[in-house]
């Protein structure tokens with residue numbers, strides 16, 4: 523995959539806070555829609571934890587409308603920002619925790635599930651935890667016939683056991699799965715010709 527797609531330099535974002543916010547915005551929507559919301563937040567000088575913790579909800583809803591589920595997402599982002607400032611004073615202070623503590627804190631926020639929490643830990647806090655998403659599950663199912671409904675943490679722990687614990691490796695492999703899933707291993711009608719995994723893939727051999 524690396525040979526095919528090159529190093530992915532993920533996650534796009536100019537700051538930890540931008541990555542943090544975009545990890546929430548990208549839930550159930552495409553990255554293009556997230557980019558529009560992030561641009562508007564930047565244009566309005568609002569991409570700061572202090573600004574988003576005190577913003578009027580309807581203003582934030584309007585700004586992030588392109589990201590879908592904007593009412594829930596606006597409430598979620600504002601509440602989480604407020605809680606971080608109240609309990610940890612800053613995002614950096616929160617990110618100073620060890621991986622397990624940080625993960626437990628993130629998972630306790632309303633609206634942050636395991637994929638979002640782990641994306642934040644890996645790409646914003648820059649700590650090595652492997653991120654699983656629907657692309658990863660689909661590709662692992664097709665290539666190795668691993669149960670597509672496998673538990674998130676079971677698959678995460680499998681990668682963490684098999685790979686060297688390396689931040690950039692974890693970052694890039696997740697990004698490679700996304701590139702493969704978007705360009706070749708699509709949900710319907712995968713494009714196996716040209717796929718870099720086709721020689722290893724059980725699905726292709728069926």
Ligand code: SF4
Nearest residue numbers: 707712714717720723
């Ligand atoms: S060979 Fe086809 S099914 Fe297998 S990983 Fe590639 S695109 Fe998916």
